[in-house]
Amino acid sequence: MEFQKELDARGLNCPLPILKAKKALAEMTSGEILRVTATDPGSVRDFQAFARQTGNELVGHSENNKEFTFFMKRK
Numbered sequence: 001m002e003f004q005k006e007l008d009a010r011g012l013n014c015p016l017p018i019l020k021a022k023k024a025l026a027e028m029t030s031g032e033i034l035r036v037t038a039t040d041p042g043s044v045r046d047f048q049a050f051a052r053q054t055g056n057e058l059v060g061h062s063e064n065n066k067e068f069t070f071f072m073k074r075k
Contacts, residue, residue, distance in 0.1 A: 001035075001060055002033065003032075003033040003034065003035040003071060004028065004032040004034070005027075005028055005032065006034075006035045006036075006037075007020055007021060007034060007035070007036045008037050009021070009036055009038040009040075010037055010038060010067065011039060012038065012039075012040065013040050013042075014042050014046055015046070017038045017046065018043075018046050020036075021034060021050070021070075021072060022050070025072060025074050028074045030075060031074060032073070032074045033059065033071055033073050034071070034072045034074065035070070035071055036069070036070040036072065038068045038070070041066075044061065044063075047061065047070045047072070050072075051072065054075070055075040056072050056073060056075050057073040058070060058071070059071045
């Protein structure tokens, strides 16, 4: 998936991946995609809740080798 900004949150535990994603999204314009890579297993649930609460869209996520990749679309 094409993205405009990337955030490496590997090694960070809740709530840091979400907080860093929130900060990164605030610097982006509407419709742009942020790619986040995280290793915290709780981040799957966290990013789903974050999308519901903020209106930013979780357009995709995957897991590979205990690394989670999320694509968030700025509202």
